[in-house]
Amino acid sequence: MKVKAINRVEQRETGFERKGDLKQVRRNLNPELHPFERAVEYTRALNAAKLERVFAKPFVAALSGHTDGINCLARNPKRLNSLVSGSASGELFLWDVPERRAIYNYVGHERAVKAVTVSDCGSLCFSCGDEGVVKMWRVPHAPLGGVTETVDHHPVSSFDAGQVLRGIDHHWKRPLFATAGEKVEVWDHERASPLHSFVWGADSVESVRFNPVESDIFTSCGNDRSIALYDIRTGNPLHKLVMQTKTNSVAWNPIEAFNFTCANEDCCLYTYDMRRLDIAKMVHKDHVSAVLDVDYSPTGREFVSGSYDRSVRIFKYDGGHSRDVYHTKRMQRVFGVRFSGDGSYVFSASDDMNVRIWKARASQKMGTLLPREKSKQAYNAALVKRYGHMPEVKRITRHRHLPKAIYTTGKLRREVTESDRKKQLNRIKHSAPGSIKTKPARKKKIVTRLE
Amino acid sequence: MAASKSQKALRWKHREARGGPSVPSRKDDFSAQDVKVKARLKREGALDREAVKNAAGVEFWLNTHDHGEIEPENELEKTWRLKQDEVASLVEVGAASKRYDLKLGQLGPYACSYSRDGRWLLLGGKKGHLAMLDWQKHKVVCEVQVRETVKDVCFLHNNVFFAAAQRKEVYVYDKRGLEVHRMRDHKDVEKLCFLPNHFLLSSIGMQGVLRYQDTSTGEIVAQHRTKLGPCKAMCLNSYNGVVLCGHAGGTATMWSPNMTTPLVKMLCHRGPVNSLAVDQSGRYLVTVGTDKQMKVWDVRTFKLLHAYFCSAPAKSVEISQRGLVGISWGSRVQVWKDALQTKASAPYMNHQQSSGHIRQIRFCPYEDVVGIGHEGGFSSILVPGAGEPNYDSFVASPYQTRRERREHEVHSLLDKLQPDTIVLDPQSVGNIKLDPKQVVAQKKEQQRAAAAAIVSKQRTKNESKQKMKGKNKPTKRHRKKQLNIIRDNKEAVEELVKQKTAQNQREVGEHVPSALKRFF
Numbered sequence A: 001m002k003v004k005a006i007n008r009v010e011q012r013e014t015g016f017e018r019k020g021d022l023k024q025v026r027r028n029l030n031p032e033l034h035p036f037e038r039a040v041e042y043t044r045a046l047n048a049a050k051l052e053r054v055f056a057k058p059f060v061a062a063l064s065g066h067t068d069g070i071n072c073l074a075r076n077p078k079r080l081n082s083l084v085s086g087s088a089s090g091e092l093f094l095w096d097v098p099e100r101r102a103i104y105n106y107v108g109h110e111r112a113v114k115a116v117t118v119s120d121c122g123s124l125c126f127s128c129g130d131e132g133v134v135k136m137w138r139v140p141h142a143p144l145g146g147v148t149e150t151v152d153h154h155p156v157s158s159f160d161a162g163q164v165l166r167g168i169d170h171h172w173k174r175p176l177f178a179t180a181g182e183k184v185e186v187w188d189h190e191r192a193s194p195l196h197s198f199v200w201g202a203d204s205v206e207s208v209r210f211n212p213v214e215s216d217i218f219t220s221c222g223n224d225r226s227i228a229l230y231d232i233r234t235g236n237p238l239h240k241l242v243m244q245t246k247t248n249s250v251a252w253n254p255i256e257a258f259n260f261t262c263a264n265e266d267c268c269l270y271t272y273d274m275r276r277l278d279i280a281k282m283v284h285k286d287h288v289s290a291v292l293d294v295d296y297s298p299t300g301r302e303f304v305s306g307s308y309d310r311s312v313r314i315f316k317y318d319g320g321h322s323r324d325v326y327h328t329k330r331m332q333r334v335f336g337v338r339f340s341g342d343g344s345y346v347f348s349a350s351d352d353m354n355v356r357i358w359k360a361r362a363s364q365k366m367g368t369l370l371p372r373e374k375s376k377q378a379y380n381a382a383l384v385k386r387y388g389h390m391p392e393v394k395r396i397t398r399h400r401h402l403p404k405a406i407y408t409t410g411k412l413r414r415e416v417t418e419s420d421r422k423k424q425l426n427r428i429k430h431s432a433p434g435s436i437k438t439k440p441a442r443k444k445k446i447v448t449r450l451e
Numbered sequence B: 001m002a003a004s005k006s007q008k009a010l011r012w013k014h015r016e017a018r019g020g021p022s023v024p025s026r027k028d029d030f031s032a033q034d035v036k037v038k039a040r041l042k043r044e045g046a047l048d049r050e051a052v053k054n055a056a057g058v059e060f061w062l063n064t065h066d067h068g069e070i071e072p073e074n075e076l077e078k079t080w081r082l083k084q085d086e087v088a089s090l091v092e093v094g095a096a097s098k099r100y101d102l103k104l105g106q107l108g109p110y111a112c113s114y115s116r117d118g119r120w121l122l123l124g125g126k127k128g129h130l131a132m133l134d135w136q137k138h139k140v141v142c143e144v145q146v147r148e149t150v151k152d153v154c155f156l157h158n159n160v161f162f163a164a165a166q167r168k169e170v171y172v173y174d175k176r177g178l179e180v181h182r183m184r185d186h187k188d189v190e191k192l193c194f195l196p197n198h199f200l201l202s203s204i205g206m207q208g209v210l211r212y213q214d215t216s217t218g219e220i221v222a223q224h225r226t227k228l229g230p231c232k233a234m235c236l237n238s239y240n241g242v243v244l245c246g247h248a249g250g251t252a253t254m255w256s257p258n259m260t261t262p263l264v265k266m267l268c269h270r271g272p273v274n275s276l277a278v279d280q281s282g283r284y285l286v287t288v289g290t291d292k293q294m295k296v297w298d299v300r301t302f303k304l305l306h307a308y309f310c311s312a313p314a315k316s317v318e319i320s321q322r323g324l325v326g327i328s329w330g331s332r333v334q335v336w337k338d339a340l341q342t343k344a345s346a347p348y349m350n351h352q353q354s355s356g357h358i359r360q361i362r363f364c365p366y367e368d369v370v371g372i373g374h375e376g377g378f379s380s381i382l383v384p385g386a387g388e389p390n391y392d393s394f395v396a397s398p399y400q401t402r403r404e405r406r407e408h409e410v411h412s413l414l415d416k417l418q419p420d421t422i423v424l425d426p427q428s429v430g431n432i433k434l435d436p437k438q439v440v441a442q443k444k445e446q447q448r449a450a451a452a453a454i455v456s457k458q459r460t461k462n463e464s465k466q467k468m469k470g471k472n473k474p475t476k477r478h479r480k481k482q483l484n485i486i487r488d489n490k491e492a493v494e495e496l497v498k499q500k501t502a503q504n505q506r507e508v509g510e511h512v513p514s515a516l517k518r519f520f
Helices: A010-014 A037-054 A371-386 A391-398 A404-429 B005-017 B026-030 B035-062 B084-090 B402-414 B437-464 B474-484 B490-507 B514-519
Strands: A002-004 A059-064 A070-075 A082-087 A092-096 A101-106 A113-118 A124-129 A133-138 A151-153 A157-160 A167-170 A176-180 A184-188 A196-198 A205-210 A217-222 A226-231 A236-243 A247-252 A259-264 A269-273 A276-284 A291-296 A302-307 A312-316 A322-326 A334-339 A345-350 A354-359 A446-450 B069-071 B100-103 B110-114 B120-125 B129-134 B139-145 B150-155 B161-166 B170-174 B179-183 B189-195 B200-205 B209-214 B220-225 B231-237 B242-247 B251-255 B264-267 B273-278 B284-289 B293-298 B303-309 B316-319 B325-329 B332-336 B349-352 B358-363 B369-374 B377-382
Touching: A002 B084, A037 A371, A037 A391, A070 A345, A070 A354, A082 A113, A082 A124, A101 A133, A124 A167, A176 A205, A176 A217, A205 A247, A217 A247, A226 A247, A259 A291, A276 A446, A302 A334, A302 A345, A312 A345, B084 B377, B110 B150, B110 B358, B110 B377, B120 B150, B129 B150, B161 B189, B161 B200, B189 B231, B200 B231, B242 B273, B242 B284, B251 B273, B284 B316, B293 B325, B316 B358, B325 B358, B332 B358, B332 B369
Parallel strands: A070 A113, A070 A334, A101 A151, A113 A167, A167 A205, A247 A291, A291 A334, B150 B189, B231 B273, B273 B316
Antiparallel strands: A002 B069, A059 A354, A070 A082, A082 A092, A092 A101, A113 A124, A124 A133, A133 A157, A167 A176, A176 A184, A184 A196, A205 A217, A217 A226, A226 A236, A236 A446, A247 A259, A259 A269, A269 A276, A291 A302, A302 A312, A312 A322, A334 A345, A345 A354, B100 B377, B110 B120, B110 B369, B120 B129, B129 B139, B150 B161, B161 B170, B170 B179, B189 B200, B200 B209, B209 B220, B231 B242, B242 B251, B251 B264, B273 B284, B284 B293, B293 B303, B316 B325, B325 B332, B332 B349, B358 B369, B369 B377
């Protein structure tokens, strides 16, 4: 008879001989030893969802220094830490973001600065405003850290447009920039007069944006409720889309560069495919007042929008509703928003004379993470995703506290849309079949399309 | 050195047989139509396969210990003839030292319980003797004389605390032997049982009330009156956290804290159920009763699989981690192998305890040892093949240090499950319950039919309606409404009116024409 019985020796099992030795860990993945797998995972998912909300503290810092409401914001495409902002009193500041300090004070504008942009090389900056003059400024090359005081700087050169300017944007590859005023003009760095001048109906154009990939194409949006596309190569306007309400700003998706999102006066954002302007790809709802600015994350997966309702929202590129909403008691109407160059921060410029820095992911821990922390966070994120359909997890992850004004207005708006929907249904029910045609929400706001 | 293909396949079969995941096939990924869903399924399928591969790797490379066994060399040798002395002489010295007797003559019979890592042993003598031992090192951790009857003992979430059911109430002691809690809600308790994932201590006794108390918050989670009389048999289904009770009427009931009635009530024996046990996978239930039967039940279908005859009514039954069934009656212990899936023809091992009646037997987790609590004290015997040879440090480690124990305690509290996760099928947690397609179609059809019925009814009503002038006057409407109001004197008034009309009728003869009646 052969008999064998379990006989363990502690030292051999644990590999622990003297002090300081690492103890050996044994694993047995037999599911019988790990009961309640689903229940434990669900509990962890619930805890992860709660922790995510506990750690959701998106506000990082406020950059103060302006003496009037900030109208415009631009980030340097070549540099993560530099940001330019212009205010209604004609101030223009270059900020060192990690130091949270203005390092240059660009002196030269007499009246409000309406728009600002940084060139593709990252060393020049262009601003324009009510005077009708575009001013070119130098942006320092050297690392910015260690500066302790704000230095006054004067413009390198200026371009006289002879009209009130409202928008400016720099070409992504060539030394060109476009301005928007009574007409849309394209300028060269070296020339005093515009290369091209486009006029198409609108008496005043609000903003211009160059396409980051097909870089000779740009859009403008104007007071005649239109969004127009232009091509510099042909020197002609391409298409024009007229919507029911005015568009305030346009941003191109840097990854899918044929798509652009426009911030509309009717509280919504619309994403269009430039090849198919007869229908929006997506309507992004949630703001309760006019949306004033929009900017894409460099990843192209998200965009940020700022609104007249004193809130900043972050949307997924294909999300009908916002992923997150940022607000503080002191933040007023938001006139400019920008994503940081690495996609991990969001900047907002508002009427209360502050530029604010927010985290793009509210509960993200900033700074270097230990590998264990990283894997734990990834595990938690995966759990929340997996059990996101459970009512409790869903409730916690979706909940956002809103200021009372936004909350009540939002509620009211929802009620209005719901009653409209009901009324339309009733109309359809009580009229001859086919006599009432419904338009999909993605088409509803489009008035015409011009070639 | 890599595992050969055949070895891998064998491992897979082994895993599947134990209820592990089966090898996922690549075909499953492409059943969906939508491109995005397809891609996601493909990605997740790849992850699944990788996880399974890794798990198989862990099993192959890390689970290096083999389980114990007794191998007869020819057909004439029978394992059940083997005596403990012989077993001890045949195994290694380290394993042989796990067989010992504790002679505690005056204070027995003893109830016993092992901690979940198998390192600590808890003894409760009927005459009030409580002891906790580090049994492999033969060290006493604490010893108390409570001077009261001790009916049952059990460890709480780790070896620091243990509960003892005494004459009237349940007490909690720490590992120094100090009484830390007195649980007055638990009265006349006969059996105790602890649910480690939920931190629930459940008890049942002479009142037949099953109580659940959360040991981390201290609140009573549930109290269920079984209404089946005093209960002396209880066990835990560790697969789903359901508590099973055996009753005097021969029924076994399954309980969760969420329902006041049993989840399942099954008639198991002709006569009282003495003891019951569920195996680790939660599939098999073994009950023993006074009708001298040991019955094996399928917990999924609640059907009887096998019945074994015992020469005397068994008092105690227990299933080991590897599915060995141990039963005891009188002073005899019998261990059955392969008795759950198949009907075994002969016991695996027999043991005759020389010192008195046995109160309780317990398999030690992760060891090939059975602990026997009896009148003369406590004995430990060797049963090769009983315990799981490979432990998981994150589940229960016999070599846990104090720091690890503390860490483990924190983690288990973070992962503490709510009582509402105790259901018969633990895999259903987090699932969406969808109606089957047919049911959905049926419901829709019903809805449509109901709507159509309402419309047609309304239509016929509208058509049949004869509009009469003056029916809808405000005064008429008001009068109609008044008629509907039920006053307490209404009946009396009606009665009066009836009487009066009857009187009138009586006074006037039948032959009088109705038009002339008013003249009479």
